[in-house]
Amino acid sequence: MRKNCKLALLGLFITGWASAQIDTSELGELRQGKEYNISQKQTFPDFTYQSSDHEDLTKIRTKYGLDAIAGKGSDIERAKRLLKWFHEEVPHNDAPNIESLNAISIIDSYRTKKQAHGCYPLSIAMNEVFLAMGFQSRTVICFSGRYPSPEGGHVINSVYIPSLKKWIYMDPQDNAYIMDEKDNLLSIAEVRERLISGGVLKLNADANYHGKADDLNDYLYTFMAKNLYRLICPLKSEFGSQTRAKGKTIQYVELLPVASKDPVVDGFETNTNAKTGVNVINFHTNNDRLSGKNHNPHFGLSIP
Template identity: 75%
Template sequence: MEIIADNEPDIERAKRLLKWFHDEVPHNDAPNIDTLNAISIIDSYRSNRHAHGCYPLSIAMNEVFLDMGFQPRTVICFSGRYPSPEDGHVINSVFIPSLQKWAYMDPQDNAYVTDEHNNLLSIAEVRQSLIDNKPLKLNADANYHGKADDIKDYLYTFMAKHLFRIICPLNSEFGSQTRTKGKVLHYVELLPVGIKDTEVDGFETNVNLKIGVQVITCHTNNEQLFWKKP
């Protein structure tokens, strides 16, 4: 990875790391492996061609960014109908020091988003632009399983639906999302003003007695606090 991204401006480093990981580990909606960290996720594909869903891909991408000196976050995105069977998507947000802002990054699709002037956008800016119907652009090499992304399908339909509930692990560190006995996982969730907390699901406060894992989730409507600079 040092060869891929060393000695470049931070924006280009982040983009090149995104593409490297996207090419390194392909997407497939397969069951999660037990150990969710970048080493296990990458090795499981290299050794037995086990491709991964968007959640493991985001976890591994997060840890790749961490290893390369960035401050990233795994970002779990759900619709307003979750936890009904409406699926979801998991992407990344990486802080770009030169821009002093978070940037939207999707390792599943090798996707990042810009405005009409090619300024890299954050998840919050993408969400607000969708609400305001402002023009958005995807990078030309964004793709799903090798097929170029259609911006209307990807952004204006799929992501527009899922940028409603946004959840992040409170701690962005190696191995933080592997659920082992006795572990306590902390999350923070951004909810639109006036929306009630959801029913219990895997990312809401609960105790899973079967595997001995406790989840504690705090909720906020404060977007500025949620996206506070590191």
């Protein structure tokens, strides 16, 4: 069993684990909000992914020896090695975010000060590690459908695996990825669909929370079943994209089920911070297949 954990972002708290048994109310809420509207027509800016040749990503790759860590082999094997390395490199602990949210600051703050981090910074750093190694990757902020407060949440990654031609679910906090009954890696959307339909879901054997093996029921059927209702992705996937620098504009796309309530204003909804001038723009959609204005790439959360 996990303690409730918190990660603060502009007054928003992402809280962690609860029960070690399947909570049917969590699945019920997800099932009630299962429908998307693939006929919905709207546009938003395209998702973009910084090139691994960018100087900041090149610095990450060389500073931490990522080529050797990823090693040889398939893109699947390399992604798994990067996930495991980062999970072991920076432990989880719920604490206020550091000001500069990028992989170098996050990794080095643990190396020099033993400062562990919450799921949000961990996902940001993991995302930049994947980008540095040439993977398209996004941070995915996961919330419940509970209003006015989401009652916690979790932040993971969606990583595109070229050999599979699909996005897969990866969680750096727990060194976790999800598989079907044949050990095929699953996307976030496939995990969500199988939670709703009752399909088989498997966790990798070395998935763990603070060194203790993850319990499938606890992690998926309670914790993530609650938090796979409302999904938010930054539109720009690049070094330092989530650092809230003075006057900066940050754009998100938020995927919500049909007939869901409008979220309250929080750190990820459209707003302008009066003190910092940080401008957040959030594009809401009920269409999980929707593309950006140039139709490439798609949201990355739909079932292939």
